[in-house]
Amino acid sequence: MSETIEKRLSDLGVVLPVAAAPAANYVPYCTSGNLLFTAGQLPLKDGKLQATGLLGRDADTATGKEGAKYCAINILAQAKAALGDLEKIRRLVKITVFVASSPDFVEQHLVANGASDFLVAALGERGKHARSAVGTASLPLNAAVEVEAIFEIA
Secondary structure: OOOOHHHHHHHOOOOOOOOOOOOOOOOOEEEEOOEEEEOOEOOEEOOEEOOEOOEOOOEOHHHHHHHHHHHHHHHHHHHHHHHOOHHHEEEEEEEEEEEEEOOOOOOHHHHHHHHHHHHHHHHHHHHOOEEEEEEEOOOHHHEOEEEEEEEEEO
């Protein structure tokens, strides 16, 4: 029998937080057919932002990459809230990583690796995904990174 997502998370030392409630007029996730879409997740740990400001001005690539990992952890928390069981994930289809960046910052793809690497480690083969990494002028609450995801579900 293959290793479960919960076992992988445990091996990674990750305990999923309670899924964050929406901060405005939207839902934290929704399904359409066999797809689960998450709203953008911020780099929150214990209710506090772990990466803030503009990458390339206020924070470095490593800080952004770690922030993207926290976003990915929060994505899985939303998936668990939506599905009840992470084993209902057939595969991660795509993530979009938004990186608050100074105009000369060009390492959005390296920041995005924080989310991608974590999701592949947690989901195994089911975690291999398409991705976009986008630089932006700012993000909500001065977050340095935000990540959204699309899953195929059972």
